[in-house]
Amino acid sequence: MTSCERWTLRTEHTSYTVRLSPDGPWAELDAWGPLGVEDGPSALDWSRRTHFITPADAAPAEYLPQGLRPFTGADLVVGHSGHERGVWWEFAGAEQHADGLRLAFTDHVAGLRTTLCYATVPGTDVILRWTELTCTGDGELRLERFDSGAVNVPVTSGARLTYLTGQWSQEFTRTQLDLKRGTFTMGSVQGVPGHAYAPWLAIQDAALPDDSTAPTYGIALEWPGDWHMTAEAEPGGSVRVRAGRIPHEGAVLLAAGETLVTPRLACAFSPDGLDGLSRLWHRYERRLSGARLQRPRKVLYNSWEATGFDVEAAAQLELAKVAADIGAELFVVDDGWFTGRADDTGGLGDWYPDPAKFPQGFGRFIDDVRALGLGFGLWVEPEAISPDSRLHAEHPDWVYRMEGRPARLIRNQLLLDLGRTDVQDFVIGTLDRLLGEHPVEYLKWDMNRPPTERGRPGAGPADRLDLDSGHVAGYLRVLDHLRAAHPGVTVEGCAGGGGRIEHATIARTDVVWPSDNTAPLDRLSIQYGFLHAHAPHVMSSWVTDAPGVFDPRPRSLAFRFVLAMCGVLGVGADLRSWNSTQRAEAARWIARYKEIRDVVHHGETHLLGTPEDPTCGVQYLDTDGPRTVVAAFSTGRLDGAPLVPGRPARLRLRGLDPAARYRDEETGTFYGGAHLLHYGLPFAWSADHDAQLVVLARR
Numbered sequence: 001m002t003s004c005e006r007w008t009l010r011t012e013h014t015s016y017t018v019r020l021s022p023d024g025p026w027a028e029l030d031a032w033g034p035l036g037v038e039d040g041p042s043a044l045d046w047s048r049r050t051h052f053i054t055p056a057d058a059a060p061a062e063y064l065p066q067g068l069r070p071f072t073g074a075d076l077v078v079g080h081s082g083h084e085r086g087v088w089w090e091f092a093g094a095e096q097h098a099d100g101l102r103l104a105f106t107d108h109v110a111g112l113r114t115t116l117c118y119a120t121v122p123g124t125d126v127i128l129r130w131t132e133l134t135c136t137g138d139g140e141l142r143l144e145r146f147d148s149g150a151v152n153v154p155v156t157s158g159a160r161l162t163y164l165t166g167q168w169s170q171e172f173t174r175t176q177l178d179l180k181r182g183t184f185t186m187g188s189v190q191g192v193p194g195h196a197y198a199p200w201l202a203i204q205d206a207a208l209p210d211d212s213t214a215p216t217y218g219i220a221l222e223w224p225g226d227w228h229m230t231a232e233a234e235p236g237g238s239v240r241v242r243a244g245r246i247p248h249e250g251a252v253l254l255a256a257g258e259t260l261v262t263p264r265l266a267c268a269f270s271p272d273g274l275d276g277l278s279r280l281w282h283r284y285e286r287r288l289s290g291a292r293l294q295r296p297r298k299v300l301y302n303s304w305e306a307t308g309f310d311v312e313a314a315a316q317l318e319l320a321k322v323a324a325d326i327g328a329e330l331f332v333v334d335d336g337w338f339t340g341r342a343d344d345t346g347g348l349g350d351w352y353p354d355p356a357k358f359p360q361g362f363g364r365f366i367d368d369v370r371a372l373g374l375g376f377g378l379w380v381e382p383e384a385i386s387p388d389s390r391l392h393a394e395h396p397d398w399v400y401r402m403e404g405r406p407a408r409l410i411r412n413q414l415l416l417d418l419g420r421t422d423v424q425d426f427v428i429g430t431l432d433r434l435l436g437e438h439p440v441e442y443l444k445w446d447m448n449r450p451p452t453e454r455g456r457p458g459a460g461p462a463d464r465l466d467l468d469s470g471h472v473a474g475y476l477r478v479l480d481h482l483r484a485a486h487p488g489v490t491v492e493g494c495a496g497g498g499g500r501i502e503h504a505t506i507a508r509t510d511v512v513w514p515s516d517n518t519a520p521l522d523r524l525s526i527q528y529g530f531l532h533a534h535a536p537h538v539m540s541s542w543v544t545d546a547p548g549v550f551d552p553r554p555r556s557l558a559f560r561f562v563l564a565m566c567g568v569l570g571v572g573a574d575l576r577s578w579n580s581t582q583r584a585e586a587a588r589w590i591a592r593y594k595e596i597r598d599v600v601h602h603g604e605t606h607l608l609g610t611p612e613d614p615t616c617g618v619q620y621l622d623t624d625g626p627r628t629v630v631a632a633f634s635t636g637r638l639d640g641a642p643l644v645p646g647r648p649a650r651l652r653l654r655g656l657d658p659a660a661r662y663r664d665e666e667t668g669t670f671y672g673g674a675h676l677l678h679y680g681l682p683f684a685w686s687a688d689h690d691a692q693l694v695v696l697a698r699r
Contacts, residue, residue, distance in 0.1 A: 006030060007094065007101050008038050009118055011125040014269050016118070018062060018101070023055035025091045027062040027103050027116060029152045033215065033269055043154045044238065060152035060238060062103075063116050063131060065089065066145075073183075073232055075150050075242055076133075079142035079251070080110045087112055111137015111256075116149070126284045127267045134259040141254040142463075147244030148265040153217050157207040159239035161231055162274060164198035164529050169517035169549055171195050171498035172529030174610075178206045179233045187228030189246060190450035191471060192500040199227050199502050200533040202277055203239060212273035212654075219243060220281065220533065222503035223263035225472040248454060248468040266503060274532060275607055275654075282535035282605055288507040289537065297511060297537060297568040297601065298375060298490070299327065299590055300442065304334035305518075305544050306574035309343050311336035313358045313365045322575040324372040326583055327590035330442050331369050332377035340389060345412045348384040349391030351430050366438055377442025377490075378434065382427045382478065384413045384448065391426075398423050400467075403457040410449035417456055418478075419470025428481050435486050443482070445509075447495040472504075479508035492540060498526075501534065511540040511568050518544040518572065520560050521551035524633060525611045527566060531618065537601035539567030543586070545574060557582060559691035561589035562631050566600065566618050569593050596620075596695060599629045606654040611635055615649040615683060621656075626698040628653070628662065634685040650680030662696040671696070 006019040017030040017038040031038040044060040056064055057072040066074035067086030079085045089105040092113070096102075100119040106112070115132040129149040135141050153159065158180030165175045165186075177184060188194035199221035208214040219241060221227055226246040233239050245263050254260055266284065270276035286293050301323035303316055311333060320331045339354045341347030353362035366376050385392050385399060387409070392399070399414040401407055407414055416423050434440060454467050482491055493505045494513035501512045514530045517523060523541070530539055541564040543557075564570065569590070575583070599622045609616035614636030620629040632651055656662065658674040671681070676696075683692055 007096050009101060009120050009127055011120050014125045016127050021059055025089060026064050029060045029062060034271055063149055075147040077145035079144060111135055112141060124284045124287055125268055125280050129265045129267060131262045132259055135254045135256050138256055142251045143254055144251045146262055147242045148262040151219050151241040151267060153203045153239050155205040155239055156237055158233055160204040160206040162202040164200055164533060166195055168195045168496055169515060171515045172526050174529040174532060179231060181233045183232050185228060185230040189226045192224060192495050193502050195499050198533060201229050202274055212275045214273050216270050216273050216277045218268045218277045220266045221263055224500050224502055224504050225468045249463040251463050252466050253464055278532045279604055281533055285506055285535040285538060292510055298329035300330035300332050300570040301328040302332040302334055302570060302572045305572040309336035311357050317368055319575055320369050320372055320374060324374050326587040328571060330375040330377055332442055334379040346386045346388050348381055348386040348413050349389040375441045378440050379444045381446045383416050383418055385416050386413055400451050400454050402453045402455040405453060408452045413449055415449055415451050418474035419467055424474045424477055427478050435489060442490045444492040444494060483508060506538055511538050513540050517549055518542050519546045519548040520555035520563060521553055522549050524563055528611050531607060536567045536605060540570055541567040542570040542572040544572040556690050557585055562691040562693050565593045566631050596629050599627050604655060608651045615651060617651050619653055628696040630681060630694040632683050632692045634690040648682035648684045650682050652680040653677060661699045663699055665695040665697055
């Protein structure tokens, strides 16, 4: 082994260079940033070692096991040879090809081969990382920790971490922390990513100003199960972030000849701060959507907030008629359409339309909805089961449970063991039946409880089952089947709001539901955080009558529509209670949305200000056309008073041509590009005018 072995991966605008360390048998980061950053001495200079740690502990290592890295946090912890723990490997070779790299390391005593895998994603600046662990010996290995990888970022005075926090109904709150020394960790052991933290992190140098010019590194974990991210501010001015899945049973046993593949870790760098990093993630998620990106996301009406569990054909059709009149394109019946479902205590698992609720037949009801010019959609919760359901009576062994222990109810329901093939087959068969017997073109997949008593009696010790990974595999198998067998069906991902949103889910669904909270100012903060990590074309957003939960200040119907138009527009209000003026306004907003949704879903997004500012907004720039769309919001005083009397509020736009002229399509006003970039677009707020949608056409 020599220190000159070095490999560079290049994306459209960035490069990522890895080398073999001169200090030992491991790979370490040499350079990561804009193209050409690898040309010169590495900025990650680890020549000044401190006492009482090893070179491996101080190195910007890509991946190191306990054994080689004994003190400052290992990425891999393996038990073998009886009770011995630790790995001491040797470099076993590299394979580099046009869009990837594989670095192999072997420990013949432990019987382990570890392969560090890298891949670039064409058309993006994302580099994917994952690790493959193969048991090469005769005995089994006990994998107690097996992260996907470690990300090293050079900083001068600690790291500024930006992450997304919250709780149910308050997801995706943008949160920041300066980590100068010590450890920060976040994650979930709820069987899903959870509402408390998103598996996403951005890292900047804390010494640099928090603005759009600060270089920013980002990582996101592709895993809809238990996970963690841990950032460690290390001596010498660096931060090292480790991320991966958490084995729910404490360890995973790897038998001779078996290979475990960790979840993929997406890594991205932007020289343009958090705003620039968000656009990299949007571009990546558009690629994950594939050809489905080109299919317009229809304006839907969902009846849940209007009727709850009280689903009845005549009332649903009344709502559908009004929804069609205002321009909706889809009608989705939410929870309560199936047998035994008068409230949340029953019915889950018995997925048959309730004949009492559809006296003329479910097929006739759907035909009546479709006759209004609307597509039809349904809500389902395939992983859930009610204790008094017929399914539970027939298959009590299909639920997670512990022998001799009580079954805990959450939301009056249990959870199916989706790691079982027979349960997966049941779910697939159920969905095939619903989608085959009825012209359903939209399916909302919900999950409203985490797994608690996660056991499978009679199947052996839990650490031999890897139930968390099994549930994830079952979930993804069903989604993959839906994509292949029903390609025309739009699938929405939901888990009590935003409890399961990450790249594996986004790659297999069309839209996701960020939160059950649809109140205007609450939702503004939720969507602001969401757009840092995820793209507008996957962000389902409704206009409802919901009052504020965390910020109760009222906002206009226009505010609610402009906000929902920042993603995939839906309506969930009780339209029967709206007067003719409100319905007419809604129809105007929906018609306008249809004119600009291609720019919103495919354009370049810029976040303008924050919800804490008196005025904030979102800008969408059509990179293939002349239009720029700006959604602006007044978040300040209810009387709309300007910060400076007599002067309108302004939002400085971004990404425009300073030499071009731009015309406001509604008012006919012309602006110079330089004016909009330097002074900003003006907004005259008032008590009755708290949001505005502006469409500018480049001339």
